[in-house]
Amino acid sequence: MEALLKTTNLSRAYNGHKVVDGLDISLGRGEILGLLGPNGAGKSTALRMICGDLAPTGGEIRICGHDLLSDPIAAKQQLGYLPERPPLHPDQRVIEFLTDAARLHRMPGNRIDAAVQQVMQRCGLEAVDSRLIRKLSKGFQQRVGIAQSILHQPSVIILDEPTDGLDPAQLREVRALIRQLAESAGVIISSHILPEIQALCNRVIILQDGASVYSGDISPAEAVSLKVLLARPPKLQQLTALPMVTEAKQLHTDYFYLKLTPQADVSELAAQIVAQGWGLRELTPETLSLEQIFMQATAGEQIA
Amino acid sequence: MTWTLARMEFTRLMRTPLAWVILAFGLFLLSWRLLEALEAFTGLTIGPATPGLTSYLSLQLYGFAAVLILFITPLLTMRQFSEAFRSGSYCLLSSAPLSLLQILSGKYLGVLAFQMLLILMPLALSLSMMPGTALDFGLLAATTLGLALLSACFAAIGIYFSTLSETPGLAAAGSYGTLLLLTLLGQDSLRNLGGLLHGLAWPAHYLNLQLGLVRSIDLIYFLLLSLFFLGLALYQLDRRRNA
Numbered sequence: 266m267e268a269l270l271k272t273t274n275l276s277r278a279y280n281g282h283k284v285v286d287g288l289d290i291s292l293g294r295g296e297i298l299g300l301l302g303p304n305g306a307g308k309s310t311a312l313r314m315i316c317g318d319l320a321p322t323g324g325e326i327r328i329c330g331h332d333l334l335s336d337p338i339a340a341k342q343q344l345g346y347l348p349e350r351p352p353l354h355p356d357q358r359v360i361e362f363l364t365d366a367a368r369l370h371r372m373p374g375n376r377i378d379a380a381v382q383q384v385m386q387r388c389g390l391e392a393v394d395s396r397l398i399r400k401l402s403k404g405f406q407q408r409v410g411i412a413q414s415i416l417h418q419p420s421v422i423i424l425d426e427p428t429d430g431l432d433p434a435q436l437r438e439v440r441a442l443i444r445q446l447a448e449s450a451g452v453i454i455s456s457h458i459l460p461e462i463q464a465l466c467n468r469v470i471i472l473q474d475g476a477s478v479y480s481g482d483i484s485p486a487e488a489v490s491l492k493v494l495l496a497r498p499p500k501l502q503q504l505t506a507l508p509m510v511t512e513a514k515q516l517h518t519d520y521f522y523l524k525l526t527p528q529a530d531v532s533e534l535a536a537q538i539v540a541q542g543w544g545l546r547e548l549t550p551e552t553l554s555l556e557q558i559f560m561q562a563t564a565g566e567q568i569a
Numbered sequence: 570m571t572w573t574l575a576r577m578e579f580t581r582l583m584r585t586p587l588a589w590v591i592l593a594f595g596l597f598l599l600s601w602r603l604l605e606a607l608e609a610f611t612g613l614t615i616g617p618a619t620p621g622l623t624s625y626l627s628l629q630l631y632g633f634a635a636v637l638i639l640f641i642t643p644l645l646t647m648r649q650f651s652e653a654f655r656s657g658s659y660c661l662l663s664s665a666p667l668s669l670l671q672i673l674s675g676k677y678l679g680v681l682a683f684q685m686l687l688i689l690m691p692l693a694l695s696l697s698m699m700p701g702t703a704l705d706f707g708l709l710a711a712t713t714l715g716l717a718l719l720s721a722c723f724a725a726i727g728i729y730f731s732t733l734s735e736t737p738g739l740a741a742a743g744s745y746g747t748l749l750l751l752t753l754l755g756q757d758s759l760r761n762l763g764g765l766l767h768g769l770a771w772p773a774h775y776l777n778l779q780l781g782l783v784r785s786i787d788l789i790y791f792l793l794l795s796l797f798f799l800g801l802a803l804y805q806l807d808r809r810r811n812a
Contacts, residue, residue, distance in 0.1 A: 279812075316660070316663070316664040317663060317664055318660055318663040318664055318810070319810060320810045320811045337666070337668070338666045338667075338668065339666070341664060341665060341666040341667075342666045344664060346660065346664040348657055348660045348664075349657075350656075350657035351657070352656075352657050352658040352659070352660040352661040353656075353658060354581060354658055355656075356581065356584050356585055357581060357584065365577050365581075366661065368573050368577065369573075369574070369577075369661065369662065369665040369666075369667065370665055370666060371570065371666055413661070
């Protein structure tokens with residue numbers, strides 16, 4: 266199956282200064298891709314290019330097989346976009362605004378009313394449908410922005426900082442909504458709030474100075490590493506001597522950090538430790554947290 | 570899609586207080602001007618020698634309406650792009666399946682629709698004279714056409730300046746400057762500047778229509794000037810995507 270969104274070597278320069286440099290993104294149905302990076306790394310520029318708001322200086326963007334540059338109308342019909350600042354008309358009522366947004370996306374007239382009602386229900390806007398957007402709180406305005414971007418049931422949904430300004434309860438609702446959206450579409454989220462990305466995404470791309478410095482799963486699982494607490498700690502060499510252990514480090518007196526071979530079975534290791542009589546008290550898997558990945562990637566270090 | 574967008578722009582404009590303030594003040598000022606003109610026309614003081622009421626109104630009332638539209642148009646057009654750029658709502662259009670030409674013509678036609686309401690005012694005021702006197706409908710049609718062309722031209726200039734800046738105030742200032750320049754170029758003292766520069770001013774072209782002379786050269790002047798600024802605006806929108 267062809268990817269819903271595919272960018273190849275996407276680049277953008279302002280006055281010769283490269284802001285986005287050779288970015289390759291591929292997004293499939295059901296995926297939630299997180300775009301991360303320090304401020305000024307080119308996240309918003311990349312997203313604006315994908316949405317056709319900004320023309321790339323090089324590279325290709327295909328949305329559902331349509332080339333965004335040569336066939337923009339067909340490509341943009343499959344696209345829903347929420348920019349950093351929600352694009353709202355403050356003098357309009359919520360329902361009027363959403364109806365207009367549906368018309369702009371060329372929805373057939375007889376389907377608009379139903380689609381607007383459905384999206385208002387999904388985004389929890391029914392209670393404020395005839396309020397002026399100007400008078401809504403920031404959280405509600407953000408939700409109107411999200412509603413606008415998903416109203417026409419696009420295949421590719423791009424949300425630039427979608428959870429900005431939401432309170433914890435709204436945050437949970439929006440997260441659930443995004444997961445639900447990803448069932449029938451591909452979603453790209455940009456954020457600099459790491460726990461947000463960790464909670465939602467199944468894949469991340471980390472940008473640094475416009476180039477992708479990390480692209481992959483949130484917790485790369487090639488090698489399992491563990492932290493163990495032993496009541497009667499042995500010598501370090503005894504631990505490394507175990508067949509499935511490739512590397513061992515003593516963190517504190519009783520704490521050890523163990524790295525296992527890729528095919529190793531953790532229960533096997535536990536059995537070994539118990540058999541040796543070292544007194545296993547704690548055994549915690551050490552997944553590489555997103556924060557670690559982020560810090561390592563943006564500091565230019567290699568990830569293990 | 571152009572029409573859909575134009576209708577949306579017009580409805581949205583009609584929801585703002587600005588539109589109603591403009592309409593109310595416009596009607597008030599034009600009615601005032603009408604009464605003033607009537608007093609001069611029917612009073613004891615010797616007014617200018619004119620062939621009739623229609624001709625007199627077409628000069629006085631429609632002359633004033635043109636100035637009114639000159640001052641109102643930049644207020645309308647500065648919202649169209651500048652404010653949309655600044656508030657970020659332009660993204661709604663740029664990421665929607667619309668071409669730049671559709672976006673531009675939709676916004677432009679939205680403003681024109683509102684200006685048509687303004688143009689109806691002097692027409693309605695003139696027609697209200699019907700019970701008392703016979704009107705020259707041919708002349709009235711020519712002047713109204715003139716005012717419509719003038720509005721289209723002013724709107725195109727305003728739209729262009731609106732695409733230039735993210736600050737609505739700057740866009741308005743640019744349009745006012747250009748419109749006043751195009752007005753002043755027509756002064757008699759500038760006649761020796763050269764025929765072309767002098768010919769760029771709108772008052773002379775409008776005057777012909779006010780006198781009932783529908784000449785193709787005047788129509789072409791208004792159409793070309795509108796198209797020129799709309800072309801520049803389109804170029805500017807494209808540059809914004811690429812810059």
